[in-house]
Amino acid sequence: MTDGQKVLVNLATGLEDAERVTIAFLVATAALDKGKPAAIWLTKDAVRLALPDEAKGEACDGCPPLERLFGQFADGGGELLVCPICFNSRKLDESQLVGNARIAGASPLHDWIGEGATVFSY
Incomplete structure (x- = not known):
């Protein structure tokens, strides 16, 4: 049951800083575990995380695998909101977005x- 308080995580870095990615997914998944609707707004190079098989590896010794965090976030109902300018500037294919991702600019x-x-x- 949700308490109605939404949690938004703005992630402006991709796997070039895997520790930030790990922390973002940990925070967002913890919100879902507490019954809060959660979304991660992917900007800059983080938009690549909305594509299959991009969120993988371990950021540090003892860090959970990104694949597991990504899966837990998706399974918990988390949404990936993808900056259209960042996505399109990298010439990525919208038809390849993972199931819980959608293009969403500032108004959405x-x-x-x-x-x-x-x-x-x-």
């Missing part, structure tokens, strides 16, 4: 936020 992002959200930024 605000629609998702609605009456408010707790925001984390990595």
Whole structure:
């Protein structure tokens, strides 16, 4: 059951900083575990994480595998909102987005936020 308080994680880095990616997915998945709707807004090179087989590897010794975190986030109902400018500038294929991802610019992002959200930024 949800308490209605949404959690938005802004992730502006991809696997060039895998520790930030790990932390972002840990925070977002923890929100889902607490019954909060959660989304990760992927910007800059993080948009690549919305493609199959991109979120993989371990960021550090003892860090959970990104594949597991990615799966837990998706299985928990988490959404990936993908910046269209960032995605298109990298000439990526929208038809390849994973099932819980969708292109969402600033206006759809605000629609998702609605009456408010707790925001984390990595």
